Amino acid sequence: MAYFSNSRPQSSSSAIKIVNPADNEDKAKLHKRDSPQRQCRNILIHGYCRYQDRGCIYYHPPVETSNNPPRSESPTPPSLSAQAVNAPVFVPNAAFHAIATPPPTFAPSPSPSTFYQTHDEYDNYGDTISNHTPQLLEHQLVNQYQQVDYEDHDSPTGNFYQSQRATFVKQPLDYHLYSHPTPDAFPSTHFISDAVREELHKRSEASQLVTIPGHNLPDELQGYHSLAPLEPPVAERRKFFSWYSTVYRATSSNDGVVYALRRVENFRLMHQAAFGAIETWSRIEHPNIARVREAFTSRAFNDNSLVVAYDYYPNAQTLFEIHIKQKPPVFQHGRLSTVSTALPEATLWSYIIQIASSIKAVHEVGLAVRMIDATKIMVTGKNRIRIGSCGIADVLMYDPRLDTAMVQQEDLTMFGRLIFALCCNNLAAMNTLPKAIDMMGRQYSADVKTLALYLISKPGSHKNIVQVIDMIGTNRLVCEMDETHNSVNRLEAELMGELENGRLVRLLCKFGFINERPVFAREPRWSETGDRYIIKLFRDYVFHQVDENGNPVINLTHVLACLNKLDAGTDERIMLVSRDEQSCLVVSYKDVKACIDTAFGDLARASR
Incomplete structure (x- = not known):
C-alpha cells in the first residue's frame, strides 16, 4: 500500500x-x-x-x-x-x-x-x-x-x-448454450426433429455394427464382405419350406451398400433355369416389397447353399415379432402385467391395403408372392410393411409346368390366414376357425370378417386380387392415400430443416481453404493481406466474439444468421475490428462475399 x-x-x-x-x-x-x-x-x-x-x-x-x-x-x-x-x-x-x-x-x-x-x-x-x-x-x-x-x-x-x-x-451465467430454447409453439427450423434424428441414427448404427467373432463366417462371399447374422440364435430353428435358412447383413464390394443375404442351407440346384424368376423379381420395384437384387449358390459355408440378396432395412421387425409373439410381463402400477398386443383396426386396414397392393403388382407380371406369412413380412417404419424373401420359393420349388393361376389363388388364401393370425394374435388361429371367427367378430368390424372369409374361401375365377381391393372400399383407400401424402409432407418439412446445411457447409469449406493458408503464389502472408484480411476479420466476427468480461460467446443463432446473410450477399453493413483493436473496417456482407469468391477463385485456378 x-x-x-x-x-x-x-x-x-x-x-x-x-x-x-x-x-x-x-x-x-x-x-x-x-x-x-x-x-x-x-x-x-x-x-x-x-x-x-x-x-x-x-x-x-x-x-x-x-x-x-x-x-x-x-x-x-x-x-x-x-x-x-x-x-x-x-x-x-x-x-x-x-x-x-x-x-x-x-x-x-x-x-x-x-x-x-x-x-x-x-x-x-x-x-x-x-x-x-x-x-x-x-x-x-x-x-x-x-x-x-x-x-x-x-x-x-x-x-x-x-x-x-x-x-x-x-x-453472467456460466451456461454453455448455443441460444435460448425455442418455444413449443415455434418448432425449430434449422434441424430435423429429435424423433426423426434419433430413428435415423439408430438405423445408421445398425448398418455399421461390427461383426461379433465366433460365428465362423466367411470373410468374402461372391463380392460381399463383413457378414453378420441378423437373427439371434435359438434352440429350435424354423424351417424355410423343407430347408433351414439364416439371414445375414453384408456389404457389397461393388457399390459399398449394405444388403440382406438369405442363405438356404444344404440346397443343391438342379435346374439353372430356376434363376430365371430371380431376374423377373429383380425388375419389380414396389414400396411394399423388399427388392430382390441377385441370387447365387456358394460353398463358402462348407456346404451347398443358395444365397439371395435383398435390400437391407435396419432395425426392421416382422409382424410376428411385433403383434403375435408373446411379450414378457412388465411391472406397472405396483404389479406385473402382460402387454396387450391387440392390433388396432385402423392399423390392420393399413396392413391389408399395403399387402393387397403388393400382391396386385406381383400378379400383374405373371408371378406369385408365395411369402405372405407373418414371419416374412417386415415392419420397416411406422405402419410401413414390406414383404421379404420373395423369389426364393420360385427357385426352391422350381417347376416348369407350374400353374401360375393356382399359386396366385394360394396367395389369396395365405392372405386370409394372415388376417386371422393378426386378429387373434395366433399363427394357428385357422386350426380353430369357429373360435377365430367369433373373436374377430367381437373385436373388429364386419368388413374385416367378410374380407377374411372371402380370402379363405374356395378358389375360383371370381376370386382375384382386384375383387379384394373392391371389397376394401374406396373410402379406406382414399384415407390410406391421404395418410401417405401427409407422411410425405412431414418428411419434406423435415428435409427443409436440413436443406441449408449443404449450402452452409460449402461456405465453411471455403473459409477453411482460405484462412490461415501458410503460402500461396510465393507469398508467405497471402492469407493475411488484401481481401483475405477482410475474410479473416469476418471469421473472427462470426466465430471468435467475446462478451464484456472476455468470455467466448458460443451462439449458434449468430453463426447461422451471419452465414445466411453472407451467402445471400445482403447490403447490411457490419464493423470488423482487428485483434489488436487498432483498426476497424465497415463492410457489407456483399463485400465479404465478393472477397471470398475472389480468393477461392484464385485457389481453384491454381489447383487446375
Whole structure:
C-alpha cells in the first residue's frame, strides 16, 4: 500500500519499502500526508490494527483494558468531524459470509484529533481490487480479515458503516448454450426433429455394427464382405419350406451398400433355369416389397447353399415379432402385467391395403408372392410393411409346368390366414376357425370378417386380387392415400430443416481453404493481406466474439444468421475490428462475399 512509502528507521520496521516514481511535488505531498501523528484508519474502522506491531507507521492509541463485562447494547458512537464523515467508504466487490471465529474485544478509542486530509493512499488499493475476479477477491479478503465480524454492533463505528450497503457485480451465467430454447409453439427450423434424428441414427448404427467373432463366417462371399447374422440364435430353428435358412447383413464390394443375404442351407440346384424368376423379381420395384437384387449358390459355408440378396432395412421387425409373439410381463402400477398386443383396426386396414397392393403388382407380371406369412413380412417404419424373401420359393420349388393361376389363388388364401393370425394374435388361429371367427367378430368390424372369409374361401375365377381391393372400399383407400401424402409432407418439412446445411457447409469449406493458408503464389502472408484480411476479420466476427468480461460467446443463432446473410450477399453493413483493436473496417456482407469468391477463385485456378 501507499502508506509503506513513508521513510521510517529500518530498525523499527521490517516492511519492504516501496516507492512509486513521482516528481518532487508529489513526494512533498506524500511526505506531508504520511505523518506519524495521524491516527491509523484501521483503528477507526475496525477498532484495532493488525499491522500495529508489523510496521504500521500511523498513530495507534493505547488500548484501555476493562474488567467490566461488555454491555449488550451498542455503545454510542464517538463524535466525528466533517472530514471523517466525508472519508472514502470501503465497499467490497464480492459478498462476504459470516465468520464463525469470534473477533477480539477492543475498547472504543477516543475520537482522534487529526483526521485524514486526503485519501489518495487508498487509490492503489482500489485499483488492485478491480483487477481481481470477485471469487478470488472474496477469498483474499476473507483470509485477511478473518477475525472481523461486519455484523458486530459493538464496534464504535458499527452503526455508521452499517447503513452503507455493499454493491455486487452481477456475473453472467456460466451456461454453455448455443441460444435460448425455442418455444413449443415455434418448432425449430434449422434441424430435423429429435424423433426423426434419433430413428435415423439408430438405423445408421445398425448398418455399421461390427461383426461379433465366433460365428465362423466367411470373410468374402461372391463380392460381399463383413457378414453378420441378423437373427439371434435359438434352440429350435424354423424351417424355410423343407430347408433351414439364416439371414445375414453384408456389404457389397461393388457399390459399398449394405444388403440382406438369405442363405438356404444344404440346397443343391438342379435346374439353372430356376434363376430365371430371380431376374423377373429383380425388375419389380414396389414400396411394399423388399427388392430382390441377385441370387447365387456358394460353398463358402462348407456346404451347398443358395444365397439371395435383398435390400437391407435396419432395425426392421416382422409382424410376428411385433403383434403375435408373446411379450414378457412388465411391472406397472405396483404389479406385473402382460402387454396387450391387440392390433388396432385402423392399423390392420393399413396392413391389408399395403399387402393387397403388393400382391396386385406381383400378379400383374405373371408371378406369385408365395411369402405372405407373418414371419416374412417386415415392419420397416411406422405402419410401413414390406414383404421379404420373395423369389426364393420360385427357385426352391422350381417347376416348369407350374400353374401360375393356382399359386396366385394360394396367395389369396395365405392372405386370409394372415388376417386371422393378426386378429387373434395366433399363427394357428385357422386350426380353430369357429373360435377365430367369433373373436374377430367381437373385436373388429364386419368388413374385416367378410374380407377374411372371402380370402379363405374356395378358389375360383371370381376370386382375384382386384375383387379384394373392391371389397376394401374406396373410402379406406382414399384415407390410406391421404395418410401417405401427409407422411410425405412431414418428411419434406423435415428435409427443409436440413436443406441449408449443404449450402452452409460449402461456405465453411471455403473459409477453411482460405484462412490461415501458410503460402500461396510465393507469398508467405497471402492469407493475411488484401481481401483475405477482410475474410479473416469476418471469421473472427462470426466465430471468435467475446462478451464484456472476455468470455467466448458460443451462439449458434449468430453463426447461422451471419452465414445466411453472407451467402445471400445482403447490403447490411457490419464493423470488423482487428485483434489488436487498432483498426476497424465497415463492410457489407456483399463485400465479404465478393472477397471470398475472389480468393477461392484464385485457389481453384491454381489447383487446375
